[in-house]
Amino acid sequence: MPKSKVRKKPEVTGGSRSATRQQAYVEPSSPLYVTVMLGFMLLGLVWLLVYYLAQNHIAFIGALGAWNFLIGFGLMIVGLLMTMRWR
Template sequence: MPESKRRKKPAYTPPPAPSGPKQNPRWWAPTMVTLMIIGLVWVVTTYLMQSAGPIPGFGNWNLAIGFGVMMIGFVMTMRWR
């Protein structure tokens, strides 16, 4: 019985290696942690001063400011590499 001809396959060339994920600047992580800590201290201070501070006259808006600062820090964690 005759043998069939073998197909010549082109040589395997692997796909180009990815250049890797981009790194964040060196200030990213310290800024992220600092914002979360500042927000926490702001909220604790507001509760300890019974909504009379850290900015007098803002009342419960001081809580919103503290939580807003913390949320900015938490959002930064999603972009951290």
């Protein structure tokens, strides 16, 4: 049986491939950013804990009702969204 022709792959120039692999240096986040990020997550957790434990004793938290879940989880989500920008 005859052998099929072997085709050569086109050569890639060095400039285009090295440009895609090279990334710019990104400075790490400041400690203040990390503190605020963790603060939002912990504040949301504390808000929900206070709501469950002291809703009958603190008037304005009891008056918010189910909005406390939005506030607590909203604060935690803000902290989690900040983790995407953390370097």
